[in-house]
Structure formats: C-alpha cells, structure tokens
Amino acid sequence: MKYAIQNAKLFDGEKVIEKGSILFDENGIIEVSEKQLYGDINIDGMGKTVTPGLADCHVHMGARVESPVQRAAVIAWQAQDVWRYGITTLRSAADSDDCDIKVRDLINEGIIDGCRLICAGTPIGITGGSGPNVIECDTPDETRKAARLRIKATCDFIKLSGTGSMGGKNSIAGLEEMSEEQIKVVVEEANRTGKLVMIHSTNQSNKTAQWAAKAGVRSIEHVQMNEETAKTMAENGTYYCPTIICRYEIIHSTDPAREWQRKKADPEDLTRKKKALNLCQKYGVRIAAGTDYGVGDTLAKELAIYVEYGLSTVEALRAATKNAADMMNLGDETGSLEAGKHADIVVFDGDPILDISDVKKVAMTFQNGKLVYKKAEF
Ligand SMILES: [Zn+2]
Incomplete structure (x- = not known):
C-alpha cells in the first residue's frame, strides 16, 4: 500500500x-x-x-516493576504505546535482566509489533557503586570481561555507570566511580565488535566526561558540562544526551506531595543544563534527545525545554530525529x-x-x- x-x-x-x-x-x-x-x-x-519518527535516546522502560516477567510485558506494551507520541525509536538505557533486549528480539523477529528498540540491558559499574544492578568490576581486566559478557548478551550499547546518581538509595550523586582505564577497555572491546558505549556521568568536575570523550564513548548522559568538556566532546564527535525533564518537573512542581523532592533538588542544576545546551551550540556538540524517564509525553516536554533554553525548534527536532539516528548508527535507516x-x-x-x-x-x-x-x- x-x-x-x-x-x-x-x-x-x-x-x-x-x-x-x-x-x-x-x-x-x-x-x-x-x-x-x-x-x-x-x-x-x-x-x-x-x-521523521521521533527518538527518545534515554528511557527506562518498565521502571519500578520488580519481576522480570512482568517488566518484559510492560516493555512490550510501551514499545507500542509510544506511537501515540510520535516515537518510532527508543534507546533503553538499562535493564538489569536484559528484558529490553529480549523484547527487542521479539519485535525484530516479527513475533510482536513495536517500535525500534536499541538496548543496553545490564550496565557495568563498580562494586558498591550507584547502580544497584550492575555488573560489578573494579579492575581493567574485570571490566574487559564484563564488556565481553555484554557483547555476548547482544546489547546494542554498553552502558557504563560512570559516576554516582540521584537514583540509588546508597548512591552518592556525582561521585566519581569508574576509572579512566576501565572506560578505555570497554571502548576497546566495543570498537572491536561494532558496539557503541554510553556513560552515565554527573560529576561536577567533569572528569569522567573528559575521560569518556577522549576514550571514544559515543554518548555522554546527563553531564552538566563545562567549556573544556564541550570542546573535548566536539573534537571527538561525542554526542550529548541532556535528560532535563526529570529535574525540571521536580523544580517546577507545585504538588505538595513532591515538596521533599523539591527540597533535595538543586535549582542551579537547571542553570547548568541550560549552559550545557548553549555550550553544545557554541562548540558544535551534537545533541541527541533523551528524557531518562519511562515513556510518554515526556519527550515532547524535553524538546520544549530545549527551545526554552535557547535551541531553535529545528535544532530541537533534529536532536530527536537525525542526530538521534546518527548517534545510534541508524542514519542509513531512519531519522x-x-x-x-x-x-x-x-x-x-x-x-x-x-x-x-x-x-x-x-x-x-x-x-x-x-x-x-x-x-x-x-
Ligand atoms: Zn538513566
């Protein structure tokens, strides 16, 4: 037809x-x-x-559903539900049981319908680090082994839990976790096998983001980047996945039930994210849109923030189409x-x-x- x-x-x-x-x-x-x-x-x-169909390059599907069987069911449903938001590609940023990868395979085999899924599955991190369900590695050798296990599990991206996060209960947000050497060996293994690497990086020092960009990590998630990092990312062709909507919603919420979260969030974070977007424009760092959310109308909200913070509407749409596809090596197919x-x-x-x-x-x-x-x- x-x-x-x-x-x-x-x-x-x-x-x-x-x-x-x-x-x-x-x-x-x-x-x-x-x-x-x-x-x-x-x-x-x-x-x-x-x-072009939109892409959200950082989602957590089936988040908060404990059982892997139930989570896979939610992911399968979400891979269709996103169509009403104009989304045709999702990059799943983590699933500790590889449920995202298993649903992706069902879609690719034509057993169920769904959007295009690009999956990280289980992340790699350090022992006692921010991610509760990561493959724990503390030496370069252990990390190389973990990268190979991820490749064996047919991930599209190897996800690194590079620093602490806001998420985990025992996590210290912004704490430097993986070492430069660990990041390097993962990229080496990824390069050998045609895989890509994404890294959670939130330390204010930007040390982890610097290491990642120089090592050849494909996309840096969340980082409130400084001038030097923007330059390094531009030089190395590293993509930036901003994920602003979570914090934005907390800070702008007037819901009394979210008061405690509002107190915990630093409004300066938004100023720093705005600065990060502006640095991307200044140095030519490509932005790939991502929300760090479950799935829903959050991508539309994320794009609206990009425009509020100084991107043109065309730049915002490009972040969710062409740039997103190029970042995921899907430029020949979609975007x-x-x-x-x-x-x-x-x-x-x-x-x-x-x-x-x-x-x-x-x-x-x-x-x-x-x-x-x-x-x-x-
Ligand atoms: Zn995330």
Whole structure:
C-alpha cells in the first residue's frame, strides 16, 4: 500500500520544506518532493507538519516493576504505546535482566509489533557503586570481561555507570566511580565488535566526561558540562544526551506531595543544563534527545525545554530525529525523510517548527510504512 501525504510542511531531519509531498510504502520512502505526489491512499497534509519518527535516546522502560516477567510485558506494551507520541525509536538505557533486549528480539523477529528498540540491558559499574544492578568490576581486566559478557548478551550499547546518581538509595550523586582505564577497555572491546558505549556521568568536575570523550564513548548522559568538556566532546564527535525533564518537573512542581523532592533538588542544576545546551551550540556538540524517564509525553516536554533554553525548534527536532539516528548508527535507516530510508514518519496537527508545543499534537504515526497510530476523530 503506497501512501502519499500532500500539501504538508515537511521537516526532513535537516531542513524545512514549506510545502511538499512524501510518497512511501512498507519498503521505505519512495520520494520526497515539492511537487504533488500520488499513492494508493492520498492524505491531505494541509495545516499539518510531517517529520521523521521521533527518538527518545534515554528511557527506562518498565521502571519500578520488580519481576522480570512482568517488566518484559510492560516493555512490550510501551514499545507500542509510544506511537501515540510520535516515537518510532527508543534507546533503553538499562535493564538489569536484559528484558529490553529480549523484547527487542521479539519485535525484530516479527513475533510482536513495536517500535525500534536499541538496548543496553545490564550496565557495568563498580562494586558498591550507584547502580544497584550492575555488573560489578573494579579492575581493567574485570571490566574487559564484563564488556565481553555484554557483547555476548547482544546489547546494542554498553552502558557504563560512570559516576554516582540521584537514583540509588546508597548512591552518592556525582561521585566519581569508574576509572579512566576501565572506560578505555570497554571502548576497546566495543570498537572491536561494532558496539557503541554510553556513560552515565554527573560529576561536577567533569572528569569522567573528559575521560569518556577522549576514550571514544559515543554518548555522554546527563553531564552538566563545562567549556573544556564541550570542546573535548566536539573534537571527538561525542554526542550529548541532556535528560532535563526529570529535574525540571521536580523544580517546577507545585504538588505538595513532591515538596521533599523539591527540597533535595538543586535549582542551579537547571542553570547548568541550560549552559550545557548553549555550550553544545557554541562548540558544535551534537545533541541527541533523551528524557531518562519511562515513556510518554515526556519527550515532547524535553524538546520544549530545549527551545526554552535557547535551541531553535529545528535544532530541537533534529536532536530527536537525525542526530538521534546518527548517534545510534541508524542514519542509513531512519531519522530523516529521504528516498530509500525506512518510512518512520509522524504527522502533526499544527506546526512544531513555529511552536514546539505542537509536538504533542500527533495525528498519525507510521513505522516502517505501516500506519500504527491515528488520532481518534469523534
Ligand atoms: Zn538513566
């Protein structure tokens, strides 16, 4: 079945086409043009905006569900539920039982439907460190072994728990945990096997982020980066995954039940995150959008914060499409509207290029050229 969306505003992952058409089917995108294109089904895109399917590059699926069996069920459900938010790719940042990887395999084998899942599974960290369910390693040799175990488990990304975090009960946020040597051996193993590495890094000193960027880690999560780190990341082609929404919601919440969290959170964190985004713009560090949340409308909120903090709407959308795909080595498949790419496409009512909050108005989502979500019209 060939679909044509006509007379729509298009954002192809790089630039905006004010009025154009896109023709696609389950084999991929056939043509993008300023001319009128016709398919078996023609959709009037007047007043609508078409973009590549969105990606959230840092999610925790099935979070807070203890049992692995139940968590896998939640992940499978979430991999479909995201379609109503225009999401077609998720990068799962951790699952201590590799439930994310197992669900990914079911989707890839065509046993169940779902969005594209890129998975880290069980993270690597230090003994007694921030992640409660990491592979604990304290020497470079142990770390190399752990990296190999992750590769054996068919992870897409090796996730490193580089520093303390806000999450774990016994965790000291921002404490330096993994050593430079440990990070290096993981990247070495990843490079040998075509895997990528992502690192949780929150120390204010930026030491861990510096080590990671120099070692060749693909993406640094959360870091409130300084000028020197931004430069190092730009030089090494390291991506930044900001994950601002969690803290933003706590600090802006007026809910009395969240008072204790508000007291614990440092409002300066948001100032530092804003600075980090601005440093990315200054030095050309590529941003890949991520929320550090479960799944839902949080990606739309995250993108709105990027714009509030100084990114253009196009830069924010690029972070959730082209940059995200390139970061995950998926640039040949998805993240842009180009002939030959998979037809992962979102149609929005309104215009998120003019007003980023319109990313909440998802009208239709296509995954691999299949209509997987359509807003109900009563
Ligand atoms: Zn996380």
